[in-house]
Amino acid sequence: MPGSPAAAPDTVLVVDFGAQYAQLIARRVREARVYSEIVPSTMPVAEILAKNPAAIILSGGPSSVYAEGAPRLDRALFEAGVPVFGMCYGFQLMAATLGGTVDNNGAREYGRTELHVSKVSSTLFEGTPAEQPVWMSHGDACSAAPEGFSVTASTDLVPVAAFENDEKKLYGVQHHPEVMHSTYGQQVLEHFLYRGAGIKPTWTTGNVIEEQVAAIRAQVGDKRAICGLSGGVDSAVAAALVQKAIGSQLTCVYVDHGLMRKGETEQVEKDFVAATGANLKVVDAEERFLNALAGVSDPEEKRKIIGREFIRVFEQAQLEILQEDGPEVAFLVQGTLYPDVVESGGGTGTANIKSHHNVGGLPDDIEFELVEPLRQLFKDEVRMVGQELGLPAEIVQRQPFPGPGLGIRIVGEVTKDRLDLLREADAIAREELTAAGLDTEIWQCPVVLLADVRSVGVQGDGRTYGHPIVLRPVSSEDAMTADWTRMPYDVLAKISTRITNEVADVNRVVLDVTSKPPGTIEWE
Numbered sequence: 001m002p003g004s005p006a007a008a009p010d011t012v013l014v015v016d017f018g019a020q021y022a023q024l025i026a027r028r029v030r031e032a033r034v035y036s037e038i039v040p041s042t043m044p045v046a047e048i049l050a051k052n053p054a055a056i057i058l059s060g061g062p063s064s065v066y067a068e069g070a071p072r073l074d075r076a077l078f079e080a081g082v083p084v085f086g087m088c089y090g091f092q093l094m095a096a097t098l099g100g101t102v103d104n105n106g107a108r109e110y111g112r113t114e115l116h117v118s119k120v121s122s123t124l125f126e127g128t129p130a131e132q133p134v135w136m137s138h139g140d141a142c143s144a145a146p147e148g149f150s151v152t153a154s155t156d157l158v159p160v161a162a163f164e165n166d167e168k169k170l171y172g173v174q175h176h177p178e179v180m181h182s183t184y185g186q187q188v189l190e191h192f193l194y195r196g197a198g199i200k201p202t203w204t205t206g207n208v209i210e211e212q213v214a215a216i217r218a219q220v221g222d223k224r225a226i227c228g229l230s231g232g233v234d235s236a237v238a239a240a241l242v243q244k245a246i247g248s249q250l251t252c253v254y255v256d257h258g259l260m261r262k263g264e265t266e267q268v269e270k271d272f273v274a275a276t277g278a279n280l281k282v283v284d285a286e287e288r289f290l291n292a293l294a295g296v297s298d299p300e301e302k303r304k305i306i307g308r309e310f311i312r313v314f315e316q317a318q319l320e321i322l323q324e325d326g327p328e329v330a331f332l333v334q335g336t337l338y339p340d341v342v343e344s345g346g347g348t349g350t351a352n353i354k355s356h357h358n359v360g361g362l363p364d365d366i367e368f369e370l371v372e373p374l375r376q377l378f379k380d381e382v383r384m385v386g387q388e389l390g391l392p393a394e395i396v397q398r399q400p401f402p403g404p405g406l407g408i409r410i411v412g413e414v415t416k417d418r419l420d421l422l423r424e425a426d427a428i429a430r431e432e433l434t435a436a437g438l439d440t441e442i443w444q445c446p447v448v449l450l451a452d453v454r455s456v457g458v459q460g461d462g463r464t465y466g467h468p469i470v471l472r473p474v475s476s477e478d479a480m481t482a483d484w485t486r487m488p489y490d491v492l493a494k495i496s497t498r499i500t501n502e503v504a505d506v507n508r509v510v511l512d513v514t515s516k517p518p519g520t521i522e523w524e
């Protein structure tokens with residue numbers, strides 16, 4: 001893989017004991033400008049050490065260290081001379097493995113807890129207050145530290161809430177320093193990295209750009225690459241990075257299916273090209289998609305049609321690029337992110353994909369090697385890279401938008417008139433949310449047209465019989481769960497007034513006040 005992360009110097013490995021803490025820890029380490037990667041707790045210790053980490057962090061997890069089947073660690077991990085920091089479950093595992101005592105003494109602590117630091121001059125706590133709020137989440141507790149460790153903090157219920165053995169470079173805390181509610185958590189983590197492990201904070205997204213540019217050049221050589229642009233952040237940043245590396249050897253393809261929001265196609269056509277200088281092939285396929293969608297109201301059916309047509313059009317564009325004069329087209333660029341890599345098992349190998357060419361007329365033996373320059377990055381880091389590459393804020397800060405576009409935000413049949421109407425309403429909502437400074441607070445705000453519903457209204461002198469528009473502002477961290485955003489009434493009022501005044505055939509605006517679950521974010 002380009003810039004193989006295992007080989008990066010000063011890499012901190014976060015051993016993942018489950019429950020989603022590991023990703024947050026890895027992000028916090030990177031915020032401290034130290035490169036980090038996640039490895040599963042099932043990875044043998046020899047393999048972890050073979051990666052030559054500068055330090056190791058043991059994450060929290062849902063188990064009890066003495067429970068049957070709970071993840072364990074070979075003692076060798078603590079004897080290799082590599083600095084180790086255990087947090088929560090990782091702390092208890094370190095204690096239990098090295099001869100300390102962990103038991104279930106009823107000292108459960110969940111949520112905000114006061115930590116009493118007994119050694120403010122310790123490696124982890126120096127410069128932090130003797131009393132500090134931390135975030136706890138544990139049933140078991142450590143009652144005796146292993147030999148050679150000094151206890152550095154306690155809570156009202158837990159006698160050993162932090163310990164360290166400076167000589168062996170082993171550190172642990174019962175709480176979750178990675179969580180925002182642990183006020184000095186980032187400082188404690190940085191103390192471990194810089195003071196405990198002696199790592200210098202040199203990693204930045206700027207380094208990523210340099211590294212990736214070199215790696216992409218080495219991978220692609222003098223061949224050509226294709227990148228599909230969706231209008232979303234990930235594909236735009238991946239394309240910009242590859243463009244920086246190989247310039248005109250890259251061709252980007254953007255399929256305009258006519259289901260985009262107002263101004264989006266222009267944004268890709270003008271702003272993206274202006275910022276990157278990329279070769280862009282825009283395929284105007286609106287008519288084709290609308291014809292294929294005619295008469296269809298079922299959401300799953302719509303999704304299938306949009307997906308199918310998309311592949312056909314994209315492959316046709318690929319075929320045209322393949323037929324142009326020039327070096328072999330051997331690479332396909334994809335905006336895969338680190339969470340996708342972790343969630344799919346963390347493989348670091350180079351994948352080949354065979355294009356689905358049963359419909360587009362591509363030759364049978366076409367195989368692309370993938371270029372995935374964002375495989376090491378979290379979403380916020382992708383945004384930073386995009387910003388450093390000079391992409392406009394409108395692209396880099398975009399909220400998530402589904403691939404099938406407005407096609408799944410019309411409940412009912414998709415027609416050109418309805419799309420135009422929804423585009424207007426959506427543009428008004430976006431404009432007002434931005435003007436109110438709500439873009440970062442709101443995860444995304446689908447605007448939905450209930451095309452099959454009409455209701456009576458009154459406007460001007462007459463009765464109307466128009467459609468409702470639904471506003472669906474949600475707050476979320478990962479779109480898996482979401483809550484409806486408690487938006488200021490005056491902003492809602494402004495959006496409602498403008499939509500009913502400015503968008504013909506709409507006489508009501510309603511607010512969706514359902515969380516996910518039970519609702520989904522999109523209506524469809």
Ligand code: XMP
Pocket residue numbers: 400401402403404444479516519520521522523
């Ligand atoms: P739901 O509606 O399932 O949406 O709560 C969760 C998140 O996924 C987005 N979404 C999609 N994104 N292609 C995408 O790239 C799709 O087909 C698609 N469908 C839903 C949705 O906008 C939300 O962020």
